[in-house]
Amino acid sequence: MKYGMVIDQQLCVGCGGCTLACKAENNTPGDINWCDKITRTTGKFPDVQFEYVSTMCNHCDNAPCVKACPTQAMHKDENGLTVHDPKKCIGCKACIINCPYGVIHFNWEKPHEAWRDSEALVDGGTSAPLDLLAMVGGEGSPHANPERAATYPVMRSAGTVEKCNFCDHRLKVGLEPACVEACPSRARIVGDFDDPESEVNRLIATHGGKGLREELGTKPRVIYIRNYSPERHA
Numbered sequence: 001m002k003y004g005m006v007i008d009q010q011l012c013v014g015c016g017g018c019t020l021a022c023k024a025e026n027n028t029p030g031d032i033n034w035c036d037k038i039t040r041t042t043g044k045f046p047d048v049q050f051e052y053v054s055t056m057c058n059h060c061d062n063a064p065c066v067k068a069c070p071t072q073a074m075h076k077d078e079n080g081l082t083v084h085d086p087k088k089c090i091g092c093k094a095c096i097i098n099c100p101y102g103v104i105h106f107n108w109e110k111p112h113e114a115w116r117d118s119e120a121l122v123d124g125g126t127s128a129p130l131d132l133l134a135m136v137g138g139e140g141s142p143h144a145n146p147e148r149a150a151t152y153p154v155m156r157s158a159g160t161v162e163k164c165n166f167c168d169h170r171l172k173v174g175l176e177p178a179c180v181e182a183c184p185s186r187a188r189i190v191g192d193f194d195d196p197e198s199e200v201n202r203l204i205a206t207h208g209g210k211g212l213r214e215e216l217g218t219k220p221r222v223i224y225i226r227n228y229s230p231e232r233h234a
Contacts, residue, residue, distance in 0.1 A: 002080035003166055004193040004221035005180075006200045006209065007054055011187035011226075014039075014052035021182030022056075025167060027144050027154050029111035034164040035179050036103070054188075056179070057082055057103050057164040058211060058220035065095035065104060074161075080193070080221065083165050086152075091159040100213050103163055110158045112141040166190065193221060 014037075022028070022035035038053040059082045065074045066082060073088035074095045096104045115138075117129045127135070136142045140155040148154050150169040156162050167177035171190075175181070180188045191200035203209070203225055211220030 001078075001192050002194045002221070003171065003190060004059070004080070004200055004223065005166070005177075006189045006191075006203045007222065007224050008187045008189075008203070008207075009053070009224055009227050011185045012052060012054060012183075013185050013187075014050075015184065017182045017184060018054055018179035018188065021178040022164070022167075024143070025145055025148065025170075025178035026152075027111075027140065027148055028162070029107075032105045032107075032111075032162065034103075034105075034162070053212075053224070054179075055101065055103060055212070056222065057166075058101055058218065058222045059166065061219035061221065062217055064098040064100065064216075064218060068094040068098040070094060077168070079168075079171070081166050081168055082163075083168060084152075084161065084163060086156060086160045086162070089160040091161070093161070095161055100216055100218065104161050105163060106161050107156050107158050111156055112144075115141050 016037070019033055019035045019037065023033065026034055028034055035054065035056045038055055040051040041048060042051070043049050059080065061080070063076065063082050066076060069075070070092065071088045071090055073085045073090070075083060075085070077083050091106070093106060096106060115129045115133045118131075120126045120128045132142055138144045139146065144154050146154060148169060151172065152165065152169065170177055177190055180190050189199055189203065191198040193200060195201065204223055207225040209223040209225035211223050214220065
């Protein structure tokens with residue numbers, strides 16, 4: 001089993017649901033998105049073209065971040081995913097420097113630190129963030145997802161990196177990554193790249209497709225097929 005993802009640019013509507021679902025599932029702080037996007041507008045009115053490309057860790061077979069990590073905090077798991085062990089991370093940022101996709105993030109401060117504030121925004125009118133956190137019993141923030149802790153800490157430490165891991169905690173129990181489940185047009189499909197009969201391989205065989213910056217030899221496992229066109233085709 002070697003996981004990979006296909007993103008159908010013809011079906012993607014650019015709604016950003018994948019980004020929001022990822023944040024809710026993985027407890028990322030406000031300024032960090034494991035699932036993000038590239039947007040471009042080209043041309044001159046009335047011939048203007050808008051491009052929206054959803055991005056995340058590409059889980060490259062030849063991952064530069066894994067090669068660069070001096071402590072093996074960034075490593076490949078048994079299913080081909082590029083995953084991170086924060087206990088081994090020394091915050092050297094070698095993975096960030098060597099990743100050509102800009103999808104690895106550094107925690108300069110402990111995430112969700114605003115929820116440690118003991119002063120109410122409106123005295124007598126609102127609760128203090130820390131009081132609300134205590135009332136709901138959340139870890140780090142009131143809306144923290146405890147299921148994330150199955151394979152990765154709910155709360156990350158300052159001075160460490162973090163990135164997409166394909167929601168490996170969901171894959172382990174037979175669920176799809178949050179971004180895939182949330183996509184309203186089913187533009188994202190995750191599956192086994194080693195299985196020639198899998199849906200991801202069927203889509204690639206039908207439509208071709210390529211990964212981002214393949215010329216670098218990273219062998220990404222996120223493959224983009226087709227292009228957006230107002231004339232929708234099945």
